[in-house]
Amino acid sequence: MIQRVGAACNVSFSTQVFGGKCKISDVLVLRLAPCHVSHFISFRSSAMDQRVGFLLLVLTVTVHGHAATEGDRDFKMCGIWKHQSSSQTLDINLKSGCSGINISANASVLSIHGSIMANCKVTDRKSLTNNFWNSSFCVIWEPLLDQLVVEVNSEKIPLCNSTGLQTTCCAHLSAGTQSLSKEYGIQYASVHGDRLSDNIMASYNFQGESINCKEYFCSKIAQESRAANMLEEVVMRSKEVGSVFLPCGQSTIIMMKEGFAGNNVTLPAPRGTPQERIPLVHLPACLKPKARKTAKVVCSYYKNSTFFQKPSQKILEDVVGISVENEIITNLPEPVRIKFQHPTLEKTHSRRCVSWDTRQDKTVMWRETGCVTLRLSVSETECCCSHLTYFAILVDVNPTRNLRHLEALTFITAVCCAVSIVSCAVLFISLCRQRKSKNQSSLVHRGLVVALFFLLVLFVLSGTVANVTSDSVCGFMGGLLHYTLISVLCWMAVEVIHTFWMMYMVFNPPPQPWIWYLLGFGVPAVPVLILGCMGDIYGRRTVKSDDELTTPYRMCWMKETRPALVAHFVINTGLLAALASSGLVMLYLVFRKIRHRDEWRRNRVAFLSIWGLSCLFGSTWVLAFFSSEPSETVLFLFCIINSLQGLFLMLRFFALEKIQKNSESSSDFSSTGSTRQHMLQPQDRN
Known part of the structure; x- marks a missing residue:
């Protein structure tokens, strides 16, 4: 029975399942916070006492297991101290x-x-809180920080606080004599989780070796x-200020103290590095x-470091890390601004600011998110970033999927689009004047325009x-653009x-006009709404040039x-x-239908009809299928x-209107001037 008085005493149990049944007696993990106990546990046998000691050892390894893997901690000895009450x-x-x-x-002193x-x-001699007959303990030695x-x-009891990073230190503590x-x-003693002995020992001796602690830490x-995170953590805990x-x-x-108004930092660099090649960092207020x-803020500089290289991504030799305690x-x-000085890059080599990211999908990658790249010159690049991590310049020596003559x-595309916008407006007004004729061809043309x-x-x-x-x-703009593209195709x-x-x-009546509007304006909204609800589909897209x-x-x-790529190939390409x-196919059928007419023999009519129908039917978009590895000619033609x-469409409409008015056989043509019906009516009308 445990009765809590004053401070809290927390006990947590962890169970494992064996054969579908929970066995609490076999596997337990206890976490005992310091507490004052008025009634303590009475154990009836030494076997039970040993089991509790073992549980306390499991407690020690569980609570401190993560810390044991940290590279700066050279020695960690844990065990159960069996003492009097x-x-x-x-x-x-x-x-x-x-x-x-x-x-x-011994019975009352841990030395x-x-x-x-x-x-x-x-x-020194320190009094400890009474904790039954057994206490879990650990001795942790960090030679780089000279901290024990x-x-x-x-309960953590610092014996020696860090005074800075040590060059020469005593490390590699190995077990010696035992009594x-x-x-x-001391029972169930272990070093970094490796058991030394299950017996009760009066003392353990460990012998050390004098080494270059900084080199050993870096190699470890x-x-x-x-690795880079571990380096910054140990520098942060070193209590030093200035260059390390x-x-x-x-x-x-x-x-950074009260009233901090920002600071410009020139990072320390390895020996032999020219001063003009060292990155400059601006820390905002x-x-x-x-x-x-x-x-406390730590700005770290890594040159030619193996910590950050990824086989699939090539970065320049300089990496800057920034973190706040x-x-x-x-x-x-x-933003934080980092100005990198680097060797001159070719114009065809892309460069962009990237940050070291381990949060997304648990994969360490260099990502552009949160950084803006300012290319100050061929040998100078500034990164403006809204977050803190490690920053570098990612270089694409052999760029792919970029366009020439961007x-x-x-x-050309902007000018041609402007001309088409004006043409569509003029054509729409002209088609609207034909609404009284109730010609369904005009209605369909208006929807496309x-x-x-x-x-x-x-x-x-x-x-x-x-x-x-x-x-x-x-993202909203991208969704609208996608909707209008599908609408045009529909x-x-x-x-x-x-x-x-x-x-x-x-001889069959055509469908009602609302059906055409539903197909042209209603159906395209369905895939766009579905993709918009999925998320991570629409947004900012960058197209790069091989030339500049x-x-x-x-x-x-x-x-x-x-x-987004799957949606593009399934919906757009399909x-x-x-x-x-x-x-x-429809162009071929139209050609068969009108090739024997008198109008077809007039070259202007034939050319304008087929070319206009090609635009109406979307046949010109067939050039898009040659754009995966496009030649320059196909690329310019497509645009x-x-x-x-x-x-x-406007030129064909007005040209055929004029031909219709001047034709001697105008009685054979529709009075509506429909651009397609002009060439598709029967030759003889009753």
């Missing part, structure tokens, strides 16, 4: 040197004597996946947490929106269906994430393939032809 004492006598350390215990410290000297800590029943005890002493953490040098990285420690009077810094209103293509008009407008505005608005606004499909109806189902990588084109469209194939679709 009366008061206990911790006896300490530590000196500088490297002769070794003795850890011993730590020896000579392993670099600078610290301490002689004793934990008794989860047995009958009743009181180099094998860890979070280690073989694997150099750091500057700054104490908003970096200091408002809730704290003082906060006990804080996770994100979404800074003013600037020229962008200009409206969809094409909004597609061109949104496409022209997309680049501006991507550069000046937030990600959420750009209206072209409606043109194909309507033409087929006119040619081969003359410093001026990429940004637009609001579908992202380059896997779900719909385009169906439209192009059906459009080509020009599809950007000028509005102009081609």
